[in-house]
Amino acid sequence: MSDASWQIRPETPADDAAVEALNAASFGPGRFAKSAYRLREGVDPVAGLGFVATSGGQLLGSVRFWPIRVGGHEELLLGPLAVRGDQRGKGIGIALMQAGIDAAKLGPWRGILLVGDEPYYAKVGFSRLPPGRVRFAGPVDERRMLGLSLKGGEMLTVSGQIRRARIDDANCADSAGLG
Numbered sequence: 498m499s500d501a502s503w504q505i506r507p508e509t510p511a512d513d514a515a516v517e518a519l520n521a522a523s524f525g526p527g528r529f530a531k532s533a534y535r536l537r538e539g540v541d542p543v544a545g546l547g548f549v550a551t552s553g554g555q556l557l558g559s560v561r562f563w564p565i566r567v568g569g570h571e572e573l574l575l576g577p578l579a580v581r582g583d584q585r586g587k588g589i590g591i592a593l594m595q596a597g598i599d600a601a602k603l604g605p606w607r608g609i610l611l612v613g614d615e616p617y618y619a620k621v622g623f624s625r626l627p628p629g630r631v632r633f634a635g636p637v638d639e640r641r642m643l644g645l646s647l648k649g650g651e652m653l654t655v656s657g658q659i660r661r662a663r664i665d666d667a668n669c670a671d672s673a674g675l676g
Contacts (some may be wrong), residue, residue: 508547515556523579532573538593548596550589557584560593575611594621607651612641630656
């Protein structure tokens with residue numbers, strides 16, 4: 498996926514430092530306190546579902562997906578989605594998400610959850626989840642909890658506590674009741 502000035506490709510291990518720097522610049526240190534970030538602590542992103550936007554060897558944007566468990570089922574958590582400030586509004590974020598969604602459809606997951614602005618994420622099919630249907634361990638504005646079905650309307654029935662699907666690095670993970 499690309500336009501004349503940038504391309505979307507799968508993330509590689511060589512992109513990690515640039516992706517982390519972009520996330521730090523985009524979201525700042527306060528990002529680690531957010532409930533969605535807490536679910537990522539000590540967990541590796543899902544291999545094959547990370548994508549980057551590049552131009553001339555420069556990272557312009559990135560998206561990652563993380564394994565979570567909701568009501569006994571493994572689902573995906575989208576984020577962070579980050580696009581360099583001077584590149585926003587060019588369709589990069591939408592293209593990154595679409596690449597990830599297309600790849601996720603080939604896997605076993607029923608759906609994708611995220612916390613974000615519905616008008617933006619609705620462009621790729623996300624919609625608000627019914628209040629109280631899914632619950633984060635920490636505070637989240639329920640109006641910003643969105644879902645996308647990968648398999649025939651599955652997000653219509655998903656319910657339960659959102660937890661980590663696994664711990665990949667126990668040294669980083671805490672015991673906040675997320676695992």
